[in-house]
Structure formats: C-alpha cells, structure tokens
Amino acid sequence: MKIVCSCGAPENLLKPYFTKGETDFRLCKICGCVFRERFPNPSELDEIYRQAYAEENISGSNTNQESGDYAAQSYAQHLMGKVIKSGDRYLDFGAGTGALLAELKKLGLGGDGVEYSASARDYCLTNRAIALKADLSDVPADFYQVISMIEVIEHLTDLNGTLKEIFRVLAPGGRLFITTPSRTGFRSRIEKGYWREAQKKFHLFLFDMNSLAFHLKRTGFVDVRRNVFSPLQKSGWKHTVYSRSIQSIGLSGTLCVVAQK
Numbered sequence: 253m254k255i256v257c258s259c260g261a262p263e264n265l266l267k268p269y270f271t272k273g274e275t276d277f278r279l280c281k282i283c284g285c286v287f288r289e290r291f292p293n294p295s296e297l298d299e300i301y302r303q304a305y306a307e308e309n310i311s312g313s314n315t316n317q318e319s320g321d322y323a324a325q326s327y328a329q330h331l332m333g334k335v336i337k338s339g340d341r342y343l344d345f346g347a348g349t350g351a352l353l354a355e356l357k358k359l360g361l362g363g364d365g366v367e368y369s370a371s372a373r374d375y376c377l378t379n380r381a382i383a384l385k386a387d388l389s390d391v392p393a394d395f396y397q398v399i400s401m402i403e404v405i406e407h408l409t410d411l412n413g414t415l416k417e418i419f420r421v422l423a424p425g426g427r428l429f430i431t432t433p434s435r436t437g438f439r440s441r442i443e444k445g446y447w448r449e450a451q452k453k454f455h456l457f458l459f460d461m462n463s464l465a466f467h468l469k470r471t472g473f474v475d476v477r478r479n480v481f482s483p484l485q486k487s488g489w490k491h492t493v494y495s496r497s498i499q500s501i502g503l504s505g506t507l508c509v510v511a512q513k
C-alpha cells in the first residue's frame with residue numbers, strides 16, 4: 253500500500269524518522285509532519301486503547317489520577333485566565349472522561365465536549381453528570397468562540413477531515429487551543445525512537461511547531477502562535493521552576509499553540 257502524507261506528499265518525499273525503537277514513523281519533506289506509515293484500523297485501535305487503559309489501571313491509578321487531575325486544574329486555570337473570555341461558547345474536543353470540563357465547571361464555565369469513546373462518554377455522564385457529544389455533526393457552523401484540543405491531535409486517524417470540521421464549527425475570530433507532545437522537546441531529543449510519546453501506539457503523529465502550523469494554516473486558520481504554557485503535572489515550587497525553565501528555552505515536552513479562524 254502506498255504511503256501518502258496528510259499534506260498530499262507522495263512516498264518518495266517521505267523518509268524514515270527514527271533508526272531504533274519506533275521505526276515506522278516517516279518524516280515528510282514538504283510539511284515536516286512525522287507520522288506512522290500505517291495507521292491502525294478501528295478494531296486494532298480499540299485493542300491498543302484497551303491494553304493501554306488496562307496497563308494504566310494495573311500500574312497504580314492513584315498517582316496517575318492525581319497527576320491527571322492536577323493537569324486538568326492547571327489547564328482550566330490557564331484557559332480561563334488567558335484564552336476564554338466571558339460569554340464565549342466553549343468546546344473541549346477529545347474530552348476524554350471530562351476531567352477538564354469538570355474543572356472548568358468549578359470555575360463557572362459550562363462548556364460542551366466531544367468524545368469518540370463511548371465508554372469515556374458513559375463514565376463522564378455517570379460520574380460527572382456531563383453529557384458529551386459523540387461528534388460535531390449536529391453543531392451549526394460558526395458556533396463556538398473557543399475550542400480546545402488537549403493531547404488529541406496526535407491521535408487523529410483523519411487529520412484533515414477533523415481539522416476541517418473543527419474549523420467549520422468555530423466562529424470567525426474564534427480561537428483553537430492545541431497541546432500535543434513536542435518532538436523537539438528535551439526528552440524526544442535524547443530518547444529518539446524510545447521516547448515515551450513515540451512508543452504509545454495510539455500516537456500517530458509527532459508534531460513540531462512548523463508542521464503543526466503548516467496543517468492549521470492549510471485548513472484556513474490564521475495567526476498561529478506558540479502559547480507559552482504547558483501544564484504542571486505536579487505541585488511544588490521545585491517542579492514549577494524546572495518546568496517553566498524548560499519551557500522558556502523551548503525544550504518543553506508539550507507544544508502549546510493557539511490559532512484563530
């Protein structure tokens with residue numbers, strides 16, 4: 253089967269990215285995108301997610317849960333302080349089990365969420381009393397002023413189609429807030445094909461700023477800017493100083509971008 257980049261570049265413009273570890277990633281010479289040469293089909297993806305969640309539960313969900321909630325709080329505060337204005341209609345695309353929406357609700361913001369996974373939607377409804385949408389099909393054009401996609405874009409099996417759909421429902425002048433693992437961060441530079449984010453089989457794309465901006469602009473977004481923020485996974489001043497230093501020199505493991513329609 254021929255490999256084609258989401259930008260349309262054919263196979264002869266793609267080259268292997270890692271030489272060890274995850275060797276199925278390709279780098280596109282046109283858009284700078286790094287992606288897996290073959291995406292898992294839906295049933296393979298189900299199995300990958302099922303195994304990943306099972307491992308997470310086995311490895312002590314207490315610490316994971318705490319750090320997850322801490323990150324959600326950190327995102328909620330950042331969004332409310334810097335991205336969402338009062339009166340904005342807000343959507344979290346790829347809402348998972350709704351942790352961020354729940355944190356935002358505590359801060360007085362009632363937003364919507366989209367989540368493909370039926371079990372995550374069920375969890376969110378049962379435990380947080382928030383009903384998530386399965387997709388954007390019933391949302392009118394130009395509806396939301398702010399949409400967030402937090403650690404979601406690297407999972408997309410249809411990058412172009414999903415970005416188009418998000419662009420459609422975003423109001424003119426509205427903002428899209430994206431975070432994704434940065435392949436130019438400190439860890440990825442050191443660990444290369446053994447980088448934790450590359451080893452997650454559901455990560456289909458590894459972006460840097462240029463390739464992410466390329467695809468956003470191709471969809472029609474303008475004013476694509478790096479947002480100087482990445483969430484703190486843990487509390488404590490030592491961790492804060494470390495994280496913010498890494499971020500300020502551009503070696504953060506998280507790429508955070510805001511784009512406008």
Ligand SMILES: [Zn+2]
Pocket residue numbers: 257258259260261280281282283284285
């Ligand atoms: Zn490309």
